[in-house]
Amino acid sequence: MTEALNELNSDSLHNEIAIYKRMGSHEGILPVFQLSGQSIEMAYAKEGSLTQYIKNHREPTDALKARWIGSVAFTICYVHRCRITVDDIALRNFLIDDQLAIKLIDFGLSTLQHLDGMMEILATKADIFRVGFIIYSIATWKIYDYNKFEDGKEGSSSREGGPVQGSSEHETHWSRAESLPSVDHCICGNIIDKCWIGGYNNMDQVCDDVQRELGTLLY
Template sequence: MPSHNVELSSSFPPDQVLGIGRTGLVVRQGQFAVKLPLRWSISSDEQVEANIESLQHERSIYQRLDSCDGVVPFLGYSDTAIKLRLMENGDLRSYLSQNKPSKALQLSWFRSMAHSLSQVHDRRVIVADIATRNFLLDAELNVKICDFTESMLMPLDTNMETADCAGYSIYTDIGQLGAVMYEVVVGEKTAFDIFKDLPLEASIGKWPQREDLPSTEGIWLGPIIERCWTKGAFASVHDLRKELDSVIVESDSVKHLGPSRNLTLLLHSIDFSQWLGVSRSAAMLVMIFGAIAGYVWSRRRG
């Protein structure tokens, strides 16, 4: 949106505006990103005051999460501004619109997201608005979470496994993270929306119906995403982290594998037992010895 539609203490050119949200404006100032309360030309004093209060609420979340791994570094604040470290590669949703990351990079992001979210929950915060637009990428494509405008700051003695705030919980955070994973893997945006089809005046959300979410059948990490969308399937994000840590990404190209692995893949891909009239295991032994003999012969000739 053109910067002249926003009335602030300073005027920001379009290339300096990093993002405009419902209550805030993020602008670039050197190597920093500064979030300010949004003030439209038609905004009432009450709306502006509400946006300032929203910013101050988010500031309190950042203070609770200070030095938390995987959260955009919080560098300072005033009553009407939050200063954050600039993330050079912008938000994840914009990056995905121009790039198709490898499975290895996707998995590294998912592990980092789960690690960050587990720490956020450990500090008694329910995020409530986990989306690709709220993950930012630094110069090395490391992913970090930001934007806690909608988040809930819980008392430090809260039992997070039973905590519920208007329908939001650690389980809805996991559900939303599953939607992020789906969007990265499939390339299509989806929403884990606990207020879908509820009246506008509804103040408490409910767990989405399964039919309101896309199928995960046949997609990479589909079973894990499906468990994210099944309430209680993961008791916490720590369990999701362990599940993601157990995933192994193998190269799509055989040439990136070791020679012994290449040979094993070749032997398993061809049924030599039918050719030699022996058992499959015997056929594999014949081929292994043949390969070794051929290698020794070629070395002697060389």
């Protein structure tokens, strides 16, 4: 058992190293100082994870929320343009540095897609579904866990026009479960909702809407 676990961890590390090499540096990804066969040496993020930050700090201004929402969207878009699907998009994997910039980490579960091929649509939409929860948590300043809504573990009811449960394990990710929170009167509410109901085919479309809605708040 231990040998199998070590082999799994080694494979995950090698995969993550390959992903960091393909991505290179990006302002929305925590800087990497050194990549080796044994470890990944990264920068230190003083303020910890987004989960911790929401728990420990009062709600910030809409301007800071907008910058973080924009950074999340543009960073995942960049990763997808590198032909990588992230999979583990969660609050714990966004860190806050000493300049209050938000940085993505942890690509151990991510997948390298073929550089000369199309992105796998179900994996892409699953990433977008999860991005909706990150934006929602920033917008409402509440920690919200999407895991219980995956793979049909919650109701599969959808709003009018939304996808419903199907044969693929990913299809229920963007079903609009009745128990999902309301996005009424929420900054980027329409964007969050479209992420949840499968209204976007790619992250470029998400970024276009973020730029339109948030405008000068992004800068």
